[in-house]
Amino acid sequence: MLFKSFIPAAVTLAGLASACPGIDHAHGLAPRQVNYSTTPSGGESLLRHLVWGDLVVLATTDIHGWYQGHQKASYPEPNYSGDWGDFASFVSHMRKLAKDKGVDLLLVDSGDLHDGAGLSDGYPAGQVDGQTSNQFHAKVDYDLLTVGNHELYKYDVAWNTLQEFVPEAKGRYLGSNVNISHAGSDGGANVTYTYGDRFVKFQTDGGRNVTSLGVLFNFTGADSGITVQDPAKMVNETWFNDAIQEQPDVFLIAGHMPVRNDQFPVVVNAIRKVHPTTPIMILGGHTHIRDCTQYDRYSMGLEAGRYLETIGWMAMNFTDNGPTFNRSYIDANRRNYAFHAGLSSPSDNFDTALGLNITQQMNGVADAWNLSHVYGVAPQDYYLQRVPINDTSSLINFMTNQVLPTVISTSNPDRKDVPNLVIANSGSQRFDLYAGNFTKNDQYIVSPFTDAFQYIQDVPYKYASQIINKLNRVKSSSARRAIAAVDEEEREKYAKGHVSHIYNAWMKEQHFFATSQSEAVRDLARLDARAAAEAANRTLGYVTKDSCPGAGDDTVHTAIPYASVPDYVQSPVTGSNVTANTTVDVIFLDFIAKNVVSILNGLQKDRNYTLNDVASYNQYTIQDIYPLYAEQVWANNGTNSTSS
Structure with missing residues (x-):
């Protein structure tokens, strides 16, 4: 089904322009603003190179409508000032670079595309959440996408997404454990549909066979008419066991579910019963954090943050002794994009025609919706x-x-x-x-x-x-009962989709790690001596400690302070x-x-x-x-x- 376009006609007719009003090509990588106030400060000495592999994945998750990027001058916002047009240009350059290197590059999204910024939520009467912003997402050609809980809170949003957005993925949008019911034709009995496809098998440009799933956590907050199956039950389904019988070169799993402390291990273990050593690459989401873990030596799980702040990078090499993995978290801005794409900085050849067109059309929608009021x-x-x-x-x-x-x-x-x-x-x-x-x-x-x-x-x-x-819960006659009640309340909130308490706990943990005088901190400092020498140039940003070896952040930052607040x-x-x-x-x-x-x-x-x-x-x-x-x-x- 084709999109019903809500992009203003005057913007659409602008076409794939090779230049865009407001861009000063002398500045090249500067954002499209007159004063260039959101350009990240500091040079390339603060950046770490990506480690490539035979198969690499660029990952996004939990964009929540932030397609226009972060537009404020206060830090850490400039670190994430790239918009969706910039990202489209970055993907184009990285795909070309991957082809030149003779490696496969896949692009994966793990859900929650709307609820959080004006381009998805500030729509006029007659639309639903994400109806227009989904069109911009679809302009970037993804290899795999999956559904998030925010696609399912409201039935009209879920059905619109299934009808207008999912077909644009051409069979690559997966909802392995999600169903939706809808009235049959001519007012007949309800018909139940899979939300996208259960699984997909495809071959990369390099000839590698991939089997993919798209799994949502055990979400209990979906609207009436939508059902989410517990992943622990999903792995017992006949279709699941049939899907994993044939051995691929790699299992690529997208899931709106955190890579730790949830049910990805259930899925991994089910696959391991059939294929003990086949590589598994997992791209998770939902909790808005930067995170990485390995379930065994043949697998890795990566979560790529939130709000178009982070682009995840997972690289895998196929070796005789099994796969080797590497990961990075890319700050989503034009400087970092150009650096990783191997372009000079500043540069006037970063923007692609598609990227410029996306930015121009988004600005047109923002103007039409008066988002700058x-x-x-x-x-x-x-x-x-x-x-x-x-x-x-x-x-x-x-x-x-x-x-x-x-x-x-x-x-x-x-x-x-x-x-x-x-x-x-x-x-x-x-x-x-x-x-x-x-x-x-x-x-x-x-x-x-x-x-x-x-x-x-x-x-x-x-x-x-x-x-x-x-x-x-400041006062309680029983501390143990109070803790149990809080734990139960947190579990219920999580099942309905609430994750702020998890993100907050992670930020607190990251702040402690980055500011304590632990051996881990000293090890991290030694990882990049050249950046440590420029400590004075560091800006506020993520300083990530996860469960995978080496430094994950592509940019060396000073950790953002953290202070707890009451509920x-x-x-x-x-x-x-x-x-x-x-x-x-x-x-x-x-x-x-x-x-x-x-x-x-x-x-x-x-x-x-x-x-x-x-x-x-x-x-x-x-x-x-x-x-x-x-x-x-x-x-x-x-x-x-x-x-x-």
Whole structure:
């Protein structure tokens, strides 16, 4: 089925132009902005070369709509300033380089293409999530793709993706353990479809035989009409055992599932019962981290980060003693792309016609959707987890003590004389908020969720004030029971697709590794003495420690600081002279309504609260809070022409 194009006609007609307005070819690798503010600083001495093999894979995962790249000047954003057009050019150069080297190069994506930035989420009426951004993804020719959980939260999104995007992969989009039901023709009984194909077998340009699967973790949050089979049950299916009987040169498995602490070992072990030594290359995703592990000496699993920050690289050599592996994590920017493609820097021959066309068309969509609309100008950077919560640069502090009191506590005129407090979860914030223009695109980036504000009215403050501690489980009569309850809650969240707690734990671990005086740190420093000599030129970025040997990051960085934040936060109570017996409105996000009701009933016996006591407080969602605040407080700060 052909795409129904939503790309503006004026943009489409521009065609495959060989030049693009806004590009200064004297700068070559500079991003397409007048001031070149997002060019990564530091020269090539900070970059590590890729190790090639007989078969190499470029991997993306969890793009979440970031096709226009990271557009802010504050670090680490310039490290990831390459857009989808730049990536298309990079892939073209790398495929040519692979052909010149006589090796096979495959391109793999592991799912979650939308939910997180304006180009996928800021669509006009009549579309669904990712409908237009998927068209840009399809312009890059992938060898293998698989489905993520974000493709499956809403049935209309899942069905649209299956009908419009999956056919563009020409049999290379796999949903090995995912089915979707749809009404039959002429209103007949529902028909169940595999979400793409179960598996695919193909031959590389170099003549190597590949058997591929596409596996989703045991996701329980899919919409009605969509089923996800537990991978542990999938490997017992007849089709699976039939698919793996024939021995290929390599099993290539894409999966929206972390390479560690999930069920990839189940899949590997099932294959190993039939083929004990056949190489297996696994490209995972979902937890947004850079990670690598080896399940045995004949296999490797790689996870390539998130948000078009990281391009994964896995290289394998076929030897008489079995395969050897190498991996890298490429910072997604034009400087690094050109370096790895063997081009000079600066260079005016990096951009391909396809890459320029993609960038031009994306900019056209962004203009048509008004994604650059400025709500106001942020006076400083606000960090999600780079500083402690009591720091004035903390985004959670800013949201709790300034934004929520300004735009939510005052948003119900019928309750304006009643004191209130607002409870939100820190997980409702997804990204840093950077200084400069706060745009419509930033609205989707910083807080892309659409949880509504509800409330319970007239709760005695002596009980209302205790809810936040109960939500954060600060107090418990049994520490063991509390830990067990938290573990169970985390498992349930993970099964429904929540991964922020995993990414946060990883960032904390990476920060500790990079800043401690351990032997591992000293070993890492010795790996690249030339870059260590230029420590003063390092910028903030990922400093990755995984389970695979050698240095993974292609760029030497200073580690991003990390500070923990509580799961839930509460704004200051409004009103004056509020005492323990003063009744207040308790405002909260809709998804914790059951928790709030349960906590209130546990705190007192005077009244039995139910969900019937919960009502809508206003018409807003958590996604609206920063535009509202920016229009009220930042609108007169003056537009910043150097910020996007």
